[in-house]
Amino acid sequence: MLGAGQAGLVAAYRLTKLGHEADVYERWPGLGGQAATIDIGDGYLVERYYHHLFTSDRDMADLCAEIGVELETWPSSVSIFRNGELHPFTTPLDLLRFKPMSLLGRIRMGVGALYLQKFANDVTPYEPMTIRHWVEKVMGKQAWEHVWGPLLYGKFRDQADDISMSWLWAKLRNRRQVTGEEAKEERLVYPKGSFESIFVRLRDLIEQQGGRVMIDRPAKEVSRDADGKFWVTPAGPDSFRRGHDPRNFEAAGEPERYDAVIAALPSDIFEQLLSPELAAEVGEDYLGRTRSIEYFAALCLLCVMDRQFHPFYWTNVADTDLGFIGLIEHTNLVPPEHYGGRHILYVANYLPRDHELLGLSMDELIEYYEPGLRKVNPEFHRSWIQQSWMFREPAGQPVVLPNYRERMPAYQTGVPGLMLANTTQVYPDDRGTNYAVREAEEVVATLLREQGLTAPPVRERFGVPLAA
Numbered sequence: 525m526l527g528a529g530q531a532g533l534v535a536a537y538r539l540t541k542l543g544h545e546a547d548v549y550e551r552w553p554g555l556g557g558q559a560a561t562i563d564i565g566d567g568y569l570v571e572r573y574y575h576h577l578f579t580s581d582r583d584m585a586d587l588c589a590e591i592g593v594e595l596e597t598w599p600s601s602v603s604i605f606r607n608g609e610l611h612p613f614t615t616p617l618d619l620l621r622f623k624p625m626s627l628l629g630r631i632r633m634g635v636g637a638l639y640l641q642k643f644a645n646d647v648t649p650y651e652p653m654t655i656r657h658w659v660e661k662v663m664g665k666q667a668w669e670h671v672w673g674p675l676l677y678g679k680f681r682d683q684a685d686d687i688s689m690s691w692l693w694a695k696l697r698n699r700r701q702v703t704g705e706e707a708k709e710e711r712l713v714y715p716k717g718s719f720e721s722i723f724v725r726l727r728d729l730i731e732q733q734g735g736r737v738m739i740d741r742p743a744k745e746v747s748r749d750a751d752g753k754f755w756v757t758p759a760g761p762d763s764f765r766r767g768h769d770p771r772n773f774e775a776a777g778e779p780e781r782y783d784a785v786i787a788a789l790p791s792d793i794f795e796q797l798l799s800p801e802l803a804a805e806v807g808e809d810y811l812g813r814t815r816s817i818e819y820f821a822a823l824c825l826l827c828v829m830d831r832q833f834h835p836f837y838w839t840n841v842a843d844t845d846l847g848f849i850g851l852i853e854h855t856n857l858v859p860p861e862h863y864g865g866r867h868i869l870y871v872a873n874y875l876p877r878d879h880e881l882l883g884l885s886m887d888e889l890i891e892y893y894e895p896g897l898r899k900v901n902p903e904f905h906r907s908w909i910q911q912s913w914m915f916r917e918p919a920g921q922p923v924v925l926p927n928y929r930e931r932m933p934a935y936q937t938g939v940p941g942l943m944l945a946n947t948t949q950v951y952p953d954d955r956g957t958n959y960a961v962r963e964a965e966e967v968v969a970t971l972l973r974e975q976g977l978t979a980p981p982v983r984e985r986f987g988v989p990l991a992a
């Protein structure tokens with residue numbers, strides 16, 4: 525297994541539970557990948573990038589129940605920052621009060637969202653069209669101008685107009701029901717003790733079941749013998765300081781031999797890991813698919829503050845001049861008492877990988893964000909920030925363009941025993957730990973079936989069999 529993120533750990537857990545041997549190689553000196561945590565002081569852990577679960581995240585809920593990790597549910601609050609003001613946006617009633625749009629425009633947007641939730645059971649008709657096209661046609665031009673346009677611009681910049689409607693379909697359908705109890709109050713889910721509880725428990729179970737989880741031990745190269753077995757060449761500790769490209773790592777230790785390899789890491793790293801011979805076996809058709817899906821980088825500033833910054837858990841910034849696209853005040857979801865009284869604020873951005881903001885130092889970034897933060901809370905002063913960290917994830921968000929499914933790489937790479945499972949393959953859902961759990965179960969089942977071994981049943985996606 526390459527990668528000890530949510531997907532890699534679940535896949536190794538499933539394989540070892542079924543009696544197979546599994547080793548997990550991980551580049552970072554910690555578990556959890558994009559959902560990994562840091563200690564913000566006194567042993568309090570929070571994710572480097574803001575994380576929560578939805579009440580609809582069944583795969584994650586089932587996994588946590590199975591492995592004995594407690595999930596807690598908290599009332600959430602959402603707002604949109606538009607025209608220089610914070611507008612509550614948690615319930616359908618909030619939408620009706622959203623001043624930047626006319627009353628008719630608000631009603632039309634609400635009806636559009638309801639229609640999608642209630643009647644649009646099949647994603648297929650939405651796959652070839654863009655969000656812009658659908659929103660302007662069904663929800664109206666105001667909904668695009670004041671809500672979806674700016675939000676998508678924040679997430680996808682110049683590609684905002686081109687994002688597939690299947691992306692919004694999945695977000696609006698799967699994540700939140702605007703009917704029943706949740707219409708009055710949105711509730712979100714968070715693992716007791718942070719996402720680290722899930723990763724540590726999975727690691728312990730993998731090890732109890734005979735597997736190995738090796739952090740700070742990346743793979744440098746994967747090659748294949750004439751007899752079809754794989755060799756994984758490990759790299760030394762601290763390789764992460766050399767960046768993400770494994771070709772820049774130094775080999776350390778003897779290559780190890782495996783019957784199969786699951787690469788649970790981003791597509792570009794997968795290609796960089798392949799020996800030239802193995803890359804040729806995988807072939808241009810498959811690698812072309814992986815290359816055709818662009819990732820946007822996530823840039824996240826994590827601030828520990830001495831006071832509350834604003835009253836919402838989640839604020840979508842729809843005024844593009846603020847310089848960031850979201851504010852996630854974690855301690856407005858899980859209260860500060862759980863962190864020794866600390867207040868935790870994330871300032872979020874998604875950017876093309878070559879964007880200049882990704883080159884700023886943390887101090888420069890705070891300075892750049894300061895005027896925008898003061899627009900949201902004019903009282904804000906930099907001295908409120910007691911500690912801060914900056915994180916950059918190059919594979920933060922796959923860009924979902926129309927007819928994505930036609931280009932999505934399969935788990936099977938075409939080389940028997942070599943599988944790829946990452947955030948580009950959870951479509952039509954958007955990336956998320958819940959889908960990484962489902963994907964891990966699917967890729968394990970696919971691998972076992974391909975090898976002629978007994979595989980557990982998994983839920984179907986698109987009604988298509990998993991293994992060829």
Ligand SMILES: Cc1cc2nc3c(=O)[nH]c(=O)nc-3n(C[C@H](O)[C@H](O)[C@H](O)COP(=O)(O)OP(=O)(O)OC[C@H]3O[C@@H](n4cnc5c(N)ncnc54)[C@H](O)[C@@H]3O)c2cc1C
Pocket residue numbers: 526527528529530531532549550551552555556557558559573574575576577741742743744768770788789790793797822824917919920921945946947955956957958960
């Ligand atoms: C800003 C942000 C916010 C998010 N918010 C949420 C949220 O609120 N809720 C939610 O459910 N999801 C959220 N997600 C998405 C979620 O974190 C991911 O979908 C999920 O963690 C992906 O898991 P993965 O295992 O597929 O990939 P990753 O987490 O990317 O794991 C890949 C692993 O491979 C490792 N690796 C890389 N190179 C090598 C190598 N050469 N050898 C060995 N290992 C290597 C990496 O270090 C990493 O640990 C968020 C993501 C981001 C970026």
